[in-house]
Amino acid sequence: MKSDGIAVIPVVTIDGPSGAGKGTVASLVADAKGWHLLDSGALYRIIAVAGLAKGIDLADEASLVALSEQLDIVFADGKVTVDGADLTDGIRTEEAGNSASQVAALPPVRGAILTLQQSFRKAPGLVADGRDMGTVVFPDAPVKVFLDASAEARAERRYNQLKNKGLGVNLRALLEQIQERDARDRNRAVAPLKPAEDALIIDSTHMSIDEVVATVIAQLSIK
Ligand code: DC
Numbered sequence: 001m002k003s004d005g006i007a008v009i010p011v012v013t014i015d016g017p018s019g020a021g022k023g024t025v026a027s028l029v030a031d032a033k034g035w036h037l038l039d040s041g042a043l044y045r046i047i048a049v050a051g052l053a054k055g056i057d058l059a060d061e062a063s064l065v066a067l068s069e070q071l072d073i074v075f076a077d078g079k080v081t082v083d084g085a086d087l088t089d090g091i092r093t094e095e096a097g098n099s100a101s102q103v104a105a106l107p108p109v110r111g112a113i114l115t116l117q118q119s120f121r122k123a124p125g126l127v128a129d130g131r132d133m134g135t136v137v138f139p140d141a142p143v144k145v146f147l148d149a150s151a152e153a154r155a156e157r158r159y160n161q162l163k164n165k166g167l168g169v170n171l172r173a174l175l176e177q178i179q180e181r182d183a184r185d186r187n188r189a190v191a192p193l194k195p196a197e198d199a200l201i202i203d204s205t206h207m208s209i210d211e212v213v214a215t216v217i218a219q220l221s222i223k
Contacts, residue, residue: 010035010125011140012220013133016147017182017193018097019154021204021212025147026129028213033127033220038120039075040130040137041100043113045091046073046082048099058102065112094177101181104131107190131185134196143219146195147212149205151178 012035014026023039030037047068048058056063074081079088090096103109110132117137120126128137134144149157155175162169185193195201200219204212 009121009123010142010220011121011133011138012125012127012143012145012216013138013141013196013199014127014129014145014147014216015131015133015135015193015195015199016145017149017151017154017185018178019158020147020149021157021209022129022147024209025212025216026127028209029216030127032213032217033125035125035127036120036122037075038117038126038128038130038133040117040128040133041097042075042080042091043068043073043117044100044104044109045096046071046080046087047109047113048103049087049091049096050082051103052099058099059106061106061108064103064106065108068109068112094174098177098181101184105184105188105190110136110191131193132191134199135194136191139196143216144196144199145216145219146199146201148201148203151175151182153205154178 012029014022014029016022026039027037029035047064050071051058051064051067054067056067058064072083079086080091081087114137117128120128121138128141130137134141134146152175155171155178158174158178159169159171182193202212202215
């Protein structure tokens with residue numbers, strides 16, 4: 001690690017496919033350490049949802065870049081506010097996730113929010129959750145985790161989450177959506193979903209959230 005400026009602020013990166021439990025693990029690790037949290041997927045979801053609301057085509061790179069530079073995004077008290085409107089629930093739908101995956105495949109959009117993401121690196125530390133946190137956004141992070149789980153386990157977790165919220169869902173359709181999103185995220189030309197060379201790969205298929213959190217925190221004490 002460099003000894004000057006921002007690079008001395010520790011970062012834990014948690015990358016992996018949709019539904020592996022990254023969000024929950026990242027938030028629990030951040031709470032346990034008293035560190036900041038970056039939910040980078042939320043940024044892509046916000047750009048997609050705000051873009052659609054303004055009638056922007058999700059393939060229109062120039063308009064999406066311009067939009068991402070204008071949006072006033074505030075994460076506070078577990079809520080996401082964009083230009084004053086509460087989008088906390090609006091960005092969490094399956095549709096928003098699929099739209100986010102399309103927007104995230106556009107290199108200029110990824111470039112447009114790189115500095116914004118890096119600005120979350122503040123003392124005493126940051127837990128960053130996404131797909132390219134360890135490979136692109138924070139390549140010097142001292143602890144990198146790639147959290148994986150089988151597509152079937154991830155679809156089943158999502159199914160239970162949605163069912164508990166009282167939403168009617170179809171497990172097979174969820175599995176297909178997850179596989180489709182994985183394929184798009186893993187095969188895109190820029191910043192594809194893949195473990196950093198120095199990442200610890202954790203397969204959470206048969207692990208509880210608490211076991212995963214303990215494994216990540218143990219890594220922090222080793223480094
Ligand atoms: O983690 P999530 O489901 O909220 O992410 C939504 C989409 O955004 C996902 O399909 C991939 C994309 N994404 C990305 O490409 N890079 C990130 N760092 C985070 C998310």
